Amino acid sequence: MSDLTQFQHPRFARRYIGISDRLEQLGVGDLRRELLQGLHGCVVDVGCGDGKNFRHYPPTVTRVVAVEPDDVLRRHAEQNAASAAVPVDVVAGHADDVPVADGSADAVVMTLVLCSVPDLGTALTEVNRVLRPGGELRFGEHVRAQNRVAALAQDALTPLSRRVDGNCHQNRDTAAALERSPLTVTRLRRFGLRVAALLPGQPMIVGTAVKPPTGP
Numbered sequence: 625m626s627d628l629t630q631f632q633h634p635r636f637a638r639r640y641i642g643i644s645d646r647l648e649q650l651g652v653g654d655l656r657r658e659l660l661q662g663l664h665g666c667v668v669d670v671g672c673g674d675g676k677n678f679r680h681y682p683p684t685v686t687r688v689v690a691v692e693p694d695d696v697l698r699r700h701a702e703q704n705a706a707s708a709a710v711p712v713d714v715v716a717g718h719a720d721d722v723p724v725a726d727g728s729a730d731a732v733v734m735t736l737v738l739c740s741v742p743d744l745g746t747a748l749t750e751v752n753r754v755l756r757p758g759g760e761l762r763f764g765e766h767v768r769a770q771n772r773v774a775a776l777a778q779d780a781l782t783p784l785s786r787r788v789d790g791n792c793h794q795n796r797d798t799a800a801a802l803e804r805s806p807l808t809v810t811r812l813r814r815f816g817l818r819v820a821a822l823l824p825g826q827p828m829i830v831g832t833a834v835k836p837p838t839g840p
C-alpha cells in the first residue's frame with residue numbers, strides 16, 4: 625500500500641467535517657445531487673473526505689469504492705458508508721495511486737479534491753487509467769478566478785491555504801489541466817459559490833470529462 629504520511633492533516637480534517645456539514649445547508653448538497661445524477665455501475669470516489677457524496681448516489685450505482693488518504697476523514701467516511709443508500713467500500717489510497725484495476729470503473733468522482741493533489745497532470749492520468757473506455761469523470765472543484773485581480777488575491781492566499789487547509793491551492797487552473805489531460809471535457813459549468821453574504825462567490829467548475837471509447 626502507498627505511504628500516506630504526507631496526506632495526514634488531522635486538524636484540517638476535523639475542521640472540514642464541520643465546514644462541510646454547514647456547506648450542505650448552503651446548497652452544496654443540491655450541487656452534489658446534480659453532479660452525481662445518472663451515474664451507474666462501479667464508481668470510484670477519489671478523496672471522498674468524510675463521505676458527503678455517499679447519500680447522493682442514485683440507486684443505479686451498484687458499488688462505490690471510496691478512496692481517502694487522511695485517517696481522520698476515512699474513519700468518518702466508514703461511519704457514513706454504513707448508512708449510505710448504495711454499497712460503499714472505503715479504502716486507503718490517494719489520487720496518484722488509486723487502488724483499483726485498470727479500466728474497471730464506469731465513473732470517477734472528484735469533488736473539492738483536485739485543489740489538493742500534488743500534481744494535476746499525474747492525478748488526471750491516473751483517473752484515465754482506472755476508467756473503462758467511454759467512462760466518465762464527474763468533477764466539482766473550486767478554481768482559479770477568471771478575474772485578474774481575484775486571481776492575484778488567490779495567488780497571495782495559496783501559501784497559507786496549503787499550510788492550514790491540507791495542501792489546498794486556491795489558485796489552480798483545473799479547467800486548463802482537464803483540457804490538457806487524456807480525457808475529453810464534454811460539459812463544464814462555471815459559477816460563483818456564495819458561502820457568506822459579504823464574501824465574493826468562490827469560482828467553481830462542475831462537469832464531466834470522458835475517456836475516449838478507444839483511448840489508451
Ligand SMILES: C[S@@+](CC[C@H](N)C(=O)[O-])C[C@H]1O[C@@H](n2cnc3c(N)ncnc32)[C@H](O)[C@@H]1O
Pocket residue numbers: 631640644670671672673674675676677691692693694697717718719720734735736737740741742790791
Ligand atoms: C476539501 S476535502 C473534500 C472531501 C470530499 N471530496 C467532499 O466533497 O466533501 C479534500 C479531500 O481531498 C483529500 N485529498 C488530499 N490530497 C489528496 C490526494 N493526493 N489524493 C486523494 N485525496 C486527497 C483530503 O484528504 C480530503 O478528503
